[in-house]
Amino acid sequence: MAKKRLVLTFPPEVVERPVVSLMVKEYDVITNILRAEIHEGEIGRMLVELEGEGKKIKAGVEHLKVMGVQVEEAITDIELDEELCISCGACTAVCLPRALKVQAPDWELGLDKDRCILCGFCVDACPLQLIKVKF
């Protein structure tokens, strides 16, 4: 049995639920949704853990791609250099689950790792290049 952690990005026109249940039914891959950020009519993202035979996972992932789902290898963690952070907020613009926030009253960047889906989008978005991924 193999395990794989992936970040799935669903364009608004792809309905996410059937796609995932299909993986279970047709490819015999156990699909655990670890975190998800999905709202109707918007791009959605989820962190999933797939469990099953290596071959079947591969076939299932191929199928997801054909359906228009963007599939990326999940990172294991992000690292933020808080010392140098200027709390500009540029990284919060791409953080759909709002794990990164700058808000009143202190307007200081906060990172809530429990909300993070490990998509890694904040890495490119930080103008000071202070966020690094760990694979």
Place this chain on the structure above:
Amino acid sequence: MAKTYQEINQRISRGEAVVLTAEEMTELVKSDGAKKAAARVDVVTTGTFGPMCSSGAFVNFGHSEPPIKMSKVWLNDVPVCADLAAVDVYIGATAMSDTEGMAYGGAHVIQDLIEGKRVKLRSTAYGTDCYPLREIETWVDKDTINQAYLFNPRNSYQNYACATNSSDRTIYTYMGVLLPNFGNATYCSAGQLSPLLNDPLYRTIGLGTRIFLGGAAGYVAWEGTQHKPTVERSPGGTPVGPAASLALIGDLKQMDSRFIRGARFHRYGVSLYVGVGIPIPILDEEMAAYTGVADADIVTSIFDYSQQSRSRDPLGRIDYERLRSGSIKIGEKKVPTAPLSSYKVARRIAQTLKAWITESKFALTEPLQPLPSEGTVLPLDVRTEEGI
């Protein structure tokens, strides 16, 4: 009763001046009214810390032995403009490294110099009778460089756009990463703390105004490029989009990288976060009312950055209180918002400047000449020589 610059400066030098940050002034004007606030307060300090691409630094390296008339110059592999006298250069903030691309650029060189780091200087020249040397490679830092001062042609924009993206792909802009289908909206102004939004009609900010620039004292040198005072305004006088701007000057050697920072916007390029704070003298009730402005009163326009045109139609208008709340509505859609300019550092700048003035370390200057209050921006059209 009206006050003069001289009276305010006398109070500053005696350590008696009453100084508030723009945020504190907004509270005071709300509770006590502009008239009472004008009687109580001498100076209001403002602050902003955002990416300002139109920035850079003039450097004079001092002369080598034998001397060189530098014609091509690199600092840490970043090309800088050397089309001036022999050892004068201008480091443009947005210049990109020949070896690292946009991950490191002129803005980062400026930050490294401010932080006292060693920077590699490389130059080639054609050689002349008076400047025979044709090549030099050496190391410099801010203490070995003869002179270095920032001269930023366009900083401290009076208000800025709110950016969003209607297209179906992610776009990478100087307003950050904009997600498809109105996936987010970014904004870039310190709002009620921002210098030119507290003096919306430029009564006190003008040529020669002494300011906080990157952690040191600097000056307003000129109107900024694309200075555009003739615009639509809200009832309080603040413009509903980008309007005035300032050209600023200050000594790089005195600066502090907490208030000035190199940046790169992914797939866009390099920029410089510049910390600017301007003191505003509360000469009378009108200035108290202006500095009492709140985020809720300041409105900006929302633009679709997927439209690749110099004149985009605004999608709507929104005030900074809503932008700061974390989401806005565009049409029927709820769109999350994110700032690009640091409110936290803007606040620290206003507080630092307040401390300098309160401790009699910083006096105000009366502008030598006001900023132009009329005029607009000319576009660049492709035309023939006869067609001009």
